[in-house]
Amino acid sequence: MVDKAMELWKHALDLGLSPNSTTYSIIIDGFCKMPILSVAKGIFSKMKTCGLSPTVFDYNTLMASLCKEGSLEQARRLFQEMRNSTHAPDVASFTIIINATFKAGDFQCAKELLMDMLELGLMPDHLTFSVLINRLSKLGLLEDAKSVFERMIDSGFTPDTFVYDSLLKGFASKGETKAIIDLLHQMADKGLVLDSEIISTILTCLCDMSKDVDVMEILPNFSKEASKGASISCDELLSKLNKSHPELKFCVA
Numbered sequence: 001m002v003d004k005a006m007e008l009w010k011h012a013l014d015l016g017l018s019p020n021s022t023t024y025s026i027i028i029d030g031f032c033k034m035p036i037l038s039v040a041k042g043i044f045s046k047m048k049t050c051g052l053s054p055t056v057f058d059y060n061t062l063m064a065s066l067c068k069e070g071s072l073e074q075a076r077r078l079f080q081e082m083r084n085s086t087h088a089p090d091v092a093s094f095t096i097i098i099n100a101t102f103k104a105g106d107f108q109c110a111k112e113l114l115m116d117m118l119e120l121g122l123m124p125d126h127l128t129f130s131v132l133i134n135r136l137s138k139l140g141l142l143e144d145a146k147s148v149f150e151r152m153i154d155s156g157f158t159p160d161t162f163v164y165d166s167l168l169k170g171f172a173s174k175g176e177t178k179a180i181i182d183l184l185h186q187m188a189d190k191g192l193v194l195d196s197e198i199i200s201t202i203l204t205c206l207c208d209m210s211k212d213v214d215v216m217e218i219l220p221n222f223s224k225e226a227s228k229g230a231s232i233s234c235d236e237l238l239s240k241l242n243k244s245h246p247e248l249k250f251c252v253a
Helices: 002-014 021-033 037-049 056-068 072-083 091-103 107-119 126-138 142-154 161-173 177-190 196-208 234-244
Strands: none
Touching: 021 037, 021 056, 037 056, 056 072, 056 091, 072 091, 091 107, 091 126, 126 142, 126 161, 142 161, 161 177, 161 196
16 A cells, blocks of 8 residues: 555656645655654655645644654654744644653653643643643642643533543552542543443452442442443453452452
8 A cells, every 4th residue: 555655656746746735734644644654754854845834734743643653852843843933833733742741751841831832822622631631640740630630621621531531540549549439429420421441440449449448338320321331341350359359369261
């Protein structure tokens, strides 16, 4: 497929056809998805050489792919190039770089990027809030994560299972039983639709709680509709129980 795409590209050029911005965008996006970044970067450079200005979408596509493969410095250079060009970064641009910067463990730089975004009048969207909560929870900065969570709700966004899952894992890593219980009740009150991932996380949290905690007493009732279609295998459940309570010696197939 790659060879065919390159053949068509070369054939178009041989015919003297001049690709426009839309054509370049499609090609760059396609090679980023494959992902063959060396070709995508080459075509991105060729686009600029031909006097065409990459769009914000082009920059974001390439930056996201670079971050995904761990080439943060290259992504940062593109981001800075955007800031110096006529195509200023949008919320998605900042979210991509903030997420990758958090992942690299550079909390201070990520915080500065967020402040830059806000100073430019760009408000976080649902994805930005989700990324911030996820990364802060993983870093164990739970007060910051809770603050962003509250701001997300105040801004009119509805947290999804990814957000709740991130918080639950963060609370569990610090042994914050009360915070876990409160969040579970909030999830139930909101009628959150549970998927297999968050069910697995909930079970892990419950299994890791102190034996003094009466799980059946504190666990809220989730509606059947909320968990419809979600499931967890018996093997996975037994594995979690064995990890938390090895003295029970459950047999896992």
